[in-house]
Amino acid sequence: MHGQGGQTMSDKPLPTDLELTALDPVFREHPHDRLDRLRSEDPVYNLDAAVGRLLLTRFEDMRAVLADRSLSKDPRKVPDTPRRLALMADMPQAFEPSMLHLDDPDHKRLRGLVSQAFNQRSVDAWRARIRAIAKALLDALADRGSFDVIGEYAAPLPITVIAEMLGVDPGDMRQFKRWSDAQAHIFNPARSPEETAELRAAGQGLNDYFTRAIDARRGRRGDDLISMLVAAEEAGDRLSAGEIIVTCNLLLIAGNLTTTDLIGNSVLALLRHSDQRAKLCVHPELMPNAVEEMLRYDPPVVQVHRFALEGREVAGRKVHAGQEMVCSLLAAGHDPARHSNPHGFDIERADTTHLAFGGGAHYCLGAPLARAEAQIAIAALFERFPRLQLDPQHAVEHKRVPVFNGLEALWVHAA
Numbered sequence: 371m372h373g374q375g376g377q378t379m380s381d382k383p384l385p386t387d388l389e390l391t392a393l394d395p396v397f398r399e400h401p402h403d404r405l406d407r408l409r410s411e412d413p414v415y416n417l418d419a420a421v422g423r424l425l426l427t428r429f430e431d432m433r434a435v436l437a438d439r440s441l442s443k444d445p446r447k448v449p450d451t452p453r454r455l456a457l458m459a460d461m462p463q464a465f466e467p468s469m470l471h472l473d474d475p476d477h478k479r480l481r482g483l484v485s486q487a488f489n490q491r492s493v494d495a496w497r498a499r500i501r502a503i504a505k506a507l508l509d510a511l512a513d514r515g516s517f518d519v520i521g522e523y524a525a526p527l528p529i530t531v532i533a534e535m536l537g538v539d540p541g542d543m544r545q546f547k548r549w550s551d552a553q554a555h556i557f558n559p560a561r562s563p564e565e566t567a568e569l570r571a572a573g574q575g576l577n578d579y580f581t582r583a584i585d586a587r588r589g590r591r592g593d594d595l596i597s598m599l600v601a602a603e604e605a606g607d608r609l610s611a612g613e614i615i616v617t618c619n620l621l622l623i624a625g626n627l628t629t630t631d632l633i634g635n636s637v638l639a640l641l642r643h644s645d646q647r648a649k650l651c652v653h654p655e656l657m658p659n660a661v662e663e664m665l666r667y668d669p670p671v672v673q674v675h676r677f678a679l680e681g682r683e684v685a686g687r688k689v690h691a692g693q694e695m696v697c698s699l700l701a702a703g704h705d706p707a708r709h710s711n712p713h714g715f716d717i718e719r720a721d722t723t724h725l726a727f728g729g730g731a732h733y734c735l736g737a738p739l740a741r742a743e744a745q746i747a748i749a750a751l752f753e754r755f756p757r758l759q760l761d762p763q764h765a766v767e768h769k770r771v772p773v774f775n776g777l778e779a780l781w782v783h784a785a
């Protein structure tokens with residue numbers, strides 16, 4: 371029954387690593403046929419025996435793995451493998467991990483420095499500003515018959531918000547977007563030499579940009595996040611200059627592509643389910659639940675990982691030290707053992723529990739901000755354009771990158 375080597379007892383081989391990413395044209399548009407099959411035939415699937423990667427597809431297995439603080443996120447702690455070495459070889463300089471790739475105590479130290487800025491109270495204080503940014507973007511679309519929701523609304527909104535929080539110029543938005551898109555290639559094992567060059571250049575560009583921004587704060591502090599980090603560095607040995615840079619990089623990147631994808635995937639789901647959209651228009655108070663349902667149904671981040679530092683059992687299967695457990699967050703939200711009618715989209719679903727923000731010590735720091743941005747952006751878009759429709763002139767196309775799940779563009783008719 372187990373898929374060692376990709377075979378099952380049925381004749382058809384189980385999908386390969388790449389066939390389980392958006393690089394594959396079938397998976398890109400219809401991921402659940404393959405994920406459902408793995409969940410029922412081989413829920414701890416040997417994705418890549420050479421590197422030691424296992425793919426988990428059951429909700430409860432993943433919830434336990436994500437909550438387990440004895441597992442690691444630091445690739446430097448596991449034996450070097452060709453894939454991990456190749457990944458690091460593409461880094462612009464020596465691998466300087468952000469909190470996302472650190473374990474405690476360093477993880478806790480770096481996260482603690484910025485966590486207050488992203489808690490519910492701080493995010494609530496930004497709501498009025500987020501509404502104003504959404505309004506300005508919609509005003510610019512007022513006379514347009516058709517437009518791309520991603521390029522002209524879902525992308526600029528979160529970039530502007532995080533740029534303002536960090537205290538960098540939102541006017542540099544196009545550059546941020548290019549750097550963010552290029553950085554997403556880091557997860558693409560099949561990237562072209564040009565994409566690798568873009569990835570390196572983006573890493574260098576971001577580092578130089580934030581080095582300048584940090585230097586500028588040394589003489590003149592503001593009330594932004596970079597100033598706060600510089601003050602913490604100067605006050606003692608709580609963080610290094612390199613750590614400020616990787617933290618800024620992480621916040622800028624983590625805070626925009628993902629939220630863009632949540633807004634884009636949500637608008638698409640509502641346009642394709644007119645009954646749900648009509649219900650939301652009549653009952654705007656359903657918006658918070660609707661956003662949770664969207665995170666369950668079509669999550670922007672589809673995979674997170676943890677490394678086993680010692681031998682153990684996961685879901686009844688032996689896992690060796692150094693093996694990587696890849697959690698399919700897309701599969702988690704569609705597990706019939708957790709959700710009834712899992713492939714259905716229901717903004718009134720009573721149990722919207724999902725793993726779209728990961729879990730445990732690394733649970734997404736920006737979750738309250740992402741929720742606020744999505745709730746405000748989706749409501750404002752449909753209020754402004756109540757007759758919004760998909761533009762049939764343009765096919766809906768998903769992005770061709772692993773790990774992230776979003777749309778390349780989403781063309782709509784406003785009237």
Ligand code: HEM
Pocket residue numbers: 436469470471481532620621622624625626628629632669670671674675726727728729730731732733734735736737739740
């Ligand atoms: C819908 C939008 C978003 C999604 C789906 C998302 C998803 C995730 C996921 C899956 C993780 C990894 C969790 C794990 O390994 O268990 C994560 C971590 C993180 N996210 Fe988000 N994120 C979103 C928006 C944001 C925003 C707006 C920010 C901040 C500006 C942000 C900042 C972070 C940070 C700093 C981490 C690292 C936390 C840690 O390692 O302790 N994210 N996010």
